[in-house]
Amino acid sequence: MQNFERLHALTKEELIGLIEIYSKNWLAMDGVWFQSIERKYGMEEAMFHDGEAWKRFTVMEAKRIKEFLGLPDRAGLEGLAKALSLRFYANLNRDEIRVEGNTLTYRTLTCRVQQARERKGMEFHPCKPVGVIEYAGFAKVIDDRIGCKALSCYPEVTDPSCCCSWQFTLHE
Structure with missing residues (x-):
């Protein structure tokens, strides 16, 4: 049986469960490589490599989601809201998206990464610098008029x- 044939044989509930497993696996792999560098070379070096990885990954992820959703080149804040809700870890964290006028506010209410680090007695991941790379890069692929800043x-x-x-702002 070919791989896609196996997937076609699964029920909707099984596919949703598999997506959850894939999401957890992806996030675990992201954490494992990061912590390996962090242990050997320190947080600063791990953050450098994390930023380099996100510069490339966020663009790939956004392009694939944009294509999947059939979004136009300039999808605006509504397109960004749809795309953010389908990111690989979106089903693992609780989040909230609000659009008001020319701004979209995206809030992560629970973060699996920080919860895991806290559970392990580790210092929190200083995610703001990488988050700026990640979220700004993602938004630019969805619509090049969208700017991003950390609140x-x-x-x-x-x-x-x-x-x-x-906060994402659409600049017309």
Whole structure:
């Protein structure tokens, strides 16, 4: 049986369960390579490589989701909202998306990465610098008119009601 034949044989519920497993596996792999560099070379070196990886991955992910959704070149904030909701880890974290006028606010309410690091007694991942690369790069693929800034993200937490918060602005 070919791989895709196996997938076609699964029920909708089984496919959803498999997507959850794939998402967890992807996130675990992301953490495993990061922690390997962190242990051997320190946080600064791990963050450098994390940023380099996200510069490339976020563009690939956004292009594939954009194509899957059939979004136009300039999909606007509504297109960004749809695309953000389908990111690989979107089904693992609880999040919230609000669109008001020419801005979209994306808030991660629970973060599996930070929860795992806390559970292991590790310092939180200082995700803001990489998050800027990740979210700004993702948004630019969806619509090149969209700018991004961090509102609250470790280590600069300004909103303790969420794990991180990002603002996307559509510049016409």
